[in-house]
Amino acid sequence: MKIITEKKPTRVAVVRCDIISETCPGVGCFIAFNKRKMYFKDYDENTEMIAFFTCGGCSGRRVYRLVKSIKKHGADVVHLSSCMQMENYPKCPHIDLIRKTITDAGIKIVEGTHH
Numbered sequence: 001m002k003i004i005t006e007k008k009p010t011r012v013a014v015v016r017c018d019i020i021s022e023t024c025p026g027v028g029c030f031i032a033f034n035k036r037k038m039y040f041k042d043y044d045e046n047t048e049m050i051a052f053f054t055c056g057g058c059s060g061r062r063v064y065r066l067v068k069s070i071k072k073h074g075a076d077v078v079h080l081s082s083c084m085q086m087e088n089y090p091k092c093p094h095i096d097l098i099r100k101t102i103t104d105a106g107i108k109i110v111e112g113t114h115h
Helices: 027-034 063-072 095-104
Strands: 010-016 047-054 077-080 108-111
Touching (some): 010 027, 010 063, 027 047, 047 063, 063 095, 077 095, 095 108
Parallel strands (some): 010 077, 077 108
């Protein structure tokens, strides 16, 4: 009898800037994920997007609570969206605290999504 073991999916989440979310619906992030391009290129077909959320506004007040929640759902990695890091957007003044919150929860970080 052959035992078939199914590989556990990699579970990905994206956190993005609350201010930018007022003008960006996140299409670029999802296209990059669905086509496994840019910062999602190393994921295989067994990867799931389980969360896509904003920081909650300055000072990133929502991140702690939501990271705790996605961890319960098996999140393996959180991508910091490109809009949080690019020169042509307002620079996130709280990105270091957001990074620390995620890493303190034991979740890997990838810096970027589609730019």
